[in-house]
Amino acid sequence: MHLGRTTLSKFLIQQLRDIDGGSDLGALLVDVAAAVKTIAAMTAKGALGGFLGELDNLNIQGETQKKLDVLANETMIRSCEWGGLVAGMVSEELEAPYVLPSEFERGRYLLVFDPLDGSSNTDVNVSVGSIFSVLVHPRPGSPSEHDYLQPGHRQVAAGYAIYGPATMLVLTVGKGTHGFTLDREIGNFILTHPNLAIPARSSEFAINASNARFWEPPVQRYVTECQAGLAGVRERDFNMRWIASMVAEVHRILMRGGVFMYPRDTRDASRPGRLRLLYEANPISLLIEQAGGRSTTGRERILELAPDALHQRVPVILGSREEVERIERYHADFDAGTDRPFESPLFHERSLFRAELTV
Numbered sequence: 001m002h003l004g005r006t007t008l009s010k011f012l013i014q015q016l017r018d019i020d021g022g023s024d025l026g027a028l029l030v031d032v033a034a035a036v037k038t039i040a041a042m043t044a045k046g047a048l049g050g051f052l053g054e055l056d057n058l059n060i061q062g063e064t065q066k067k068l069d070v071l072a073n074e075t076m077i078r079s080c081e082w083g084g085l086v087a088g089m090v091s092e093e094l095e096a097p098y099v100l101p102s103e104f105e106r107g108r109y110l111l112v113f114d115p116l117d118g119s120s121n122t123d124v125n126v127s128v129g130s131i132f133s134v135l136v137h138p139r140p141g142s143p144s145e146h147d148y149l150q151p152g153h154r155q156v157a158a159g160y161a162i163y164g165p166a167t168m169l170v171l172t173v174g175k176g177t178h179g180f181t182l183d184r185e186i187g188n189f190i191l192t193h194p195n196l197a198i199p200a201r202s203s204e205f206a207i208n209a210s211n212a213r214f215w216e217p218p219v220q221r222y223v224t225e226c227q228a229g230l231a232g233v234r235e236r237d238f239n240m241r242w243i244a245s246m247v248a249e250v251h252r253i254l255m256r257g258g259v260f261m262y263p264r265d266t267r268d269a270s271r272p273g274r275l276r277l278l279y280e281a282n283p284i285s286l287l288i289e290q291a292g293g294r295s296t297t298g299r300e301r302i303l304e305l306a307p308d309a310l311h312q313r314v315p316v317i318l319g320s321r322e323e324v325e326r327i328e329r330y331h332a333d334f335d336a337g338t339d340r341p342f343e344s345p346l347f348h349e350r351s352l353f354r355a356e357l358t359v
């Protein structure tokens with residue numbers, strides 16, 4: 001393939017040629033890309049568009065909705081509902097699944113999305129994104145809530161758009177992870193980053209360190225060891241980043257490696273994590289795995305989780321394979337009570353933590 005000349009449509013025709021229902025899937029992804037171009041134009045206008053700021057209402061997550069959250073949500077729905085390609089949609093911004101108007105033909109796919117991820121960043125002009133996941137509707141007729149509750153390994157396509165200095169679309173149909181850059185003058189997505197591969201080793205991590213006191217000991221151990229740098233057990237210095245926009249963190253990891261963590265914490269027992277399984281963790285995990293990385297809760301592969309609710313939250317630890325495997329090992333060691341004290345300055349804290357738990 002010639003870089004700079006492969007448009008998204010041409011790429012999809014080639015990748016989906018031998019897949020059952022491939023042309024419909026390609027057409028749906030082109031509809032998603034059309035919505036992404038509109039959202040890119042809205043976010044790029046900044047204060048001049050009149051789209052910044054908050055609305056009075058809260059969404060289903062109890063978060064204040066931004067004007068751009070609502071506009072991005074409507075843009076995605078309007079772009080994908082009419083083509084006879086989807087049977088229904090689930091969005092972060094809607095409590096219940098979106099039911100297509102009766103005049104539109106029902107298609108074979110379910111589209112699940114977060115229309116504007118990291119939207120607290122819009123008012124400060126920092127990168128945000130859209131995340132999407134495509135599942136096959138398992139039966140004829142209108143989908144019920146249950147039809148969306150499929151494990152992530154059943155996704156037939158997943159991707160995100162990042163609205164940064166350049167707008168990019170990164171997607172997978174299960175044949176690697178590929179990045180396209182929007183040529184704004186022409187209006188085409190052009191394949192610029194084929195076959196992304198995350199380096200297995202890395203020395204960069206991303207976590208919201210203000211939550212450190214709520215983390216579980218295995219995560220505390222990992223971060224403390226990274227912070228100890230050259231003089232510590234890791235014997236090298238680490239770098240840290242936190243953008244508060246998962247799409248932007250994941251994009252950096254796809255480009256140069258690293259680890260992103262929004263782990264389980266003890267802030268709120270009803271929330272085993274921050275990120276939503278169906279439209280954040282699952283699509284991002286498929287992209288990461290297709291690029292050679294790993295994605296886990298610390299204890300289970302994200303793509304194997306059986307969802308039990310549309311807006312369910314999960315712990316997420318993803319990125320460079322060797323680092324994620326190490327963090328998984330720390331969880332297993334902790335659960336088995338076999339952490340080796342000489343490897344971790346936190347061993348004693350862990351003992352304290354366990355003592356508190358058994359009181």
Ligand code: F6P
Nearest residue numbers: 117118119208244245246247275
């Ligand atoms: O949608 C969730 C999200 O906005 C992610 O994009 C981001 O990684 C995270 O929340 C930021 O969380 P916090 O506000 O705790 O930094």
Ligand code: MN
Nearest residue numbers: 114116117118
């Ligand atoms: Mn989000």
